[in-house]
Amino acid sequence: MAGIRIVLLSGEMEERVRLKKAFLVEQNMEVVGESDNAEEGLKLIKDLNPSIVVIDSKLAGENSDGLAAAELISVSAPASDIIIISEEGTDGLFMRKAMLAGARQVIPKPYDPGDLIEIVKLVANISEKKKEAMAKLLGAREEEVVASKTVAIFSTKGGVGRT
Numbered sequence: 001m002a003g004i005r006i007v008l009l010s011g012e013m014e015e016r017v018r019l020k021k022a023f024l025v026e027q028n029m030e031v032v033g034e035s036d037n038a039e040e041g042l043k044l045i046k047d048l049n050p051s052i053v054v055i056d057s058k059l060a061g062e063n064s065d066g067l068a069a070a071e072l073i074s075v076s077a078p079a080s081d082i083i084i085i086s087e088e089g090t091d092g093l094f095m096r097k098a099m100l101a102g103a104r105q106v107i108p109k110p111y112d113p114g115d116l117i118e119i120v121k122l123v124a125n126i127s128e129k130k131k132e133a134m135a136k137l138l139g140a141r142e143e144e145v146v147a148s149k150t151v152a153i154f155s156t157k158g159g160v161g162r163t
Contacts, residue, residue: 003028004052005030005050006052006054007053008033009069010056010085011036011056011060011061012058021113025117026117029117032048033048033050036059036060038059038068038072041055041073042069046076046077049079050080053081053083054085054116054120055082056086066086067098067101070098070102071102074102082103083105083120085107085109087108088108090108094106104123105122107119
């Protein structure tokens with residue numbers, strides 16, 4: 001698996017620093033961008049094309065709801081998988097809303113950095129397998145299309161040919 005590129009979105013600077021420290025210990029993970037609000041974060045995600053976006057449920061700015069940010073990102077940048085960190089954590093209703101918004105996983109606060117890293121690896125691994133399966137499926141369809149032939153017959157004399 002190639003390196004996992006991560007963008008962090010959190011309204012709290014301390015939380016972003018804590019997340020960056022957690023990912024520093026892993027060689028195949030790289031934090032490529034961070035933001036405190038959804039609008040700036042979406043621009044980063046479109047520019048940097050990360051594998052994973054980690055969203056704290058509390059963001060700064062107008063769209064300060066982590067679920068709204070997750071939905072916006074999942075629609076605008078579907079290639080990036082979303083992980084939400086929330087104080088509401090394992091509440092059933094919140095989990096359903098998070099999954100409907102496009103999150104692949106929800107991590108309750110407080111969290112263990114080791115657990116976070118394992119979840120990021122798991123989500124990235126599943127995403128990689130899905131992309132490989134889609135590539136095989138699309139490749140098989142392209143081969144089917146390439147196998148077909150088109151034959152055109154032309155004649156300068158009128159009345160040649162049949163209907």
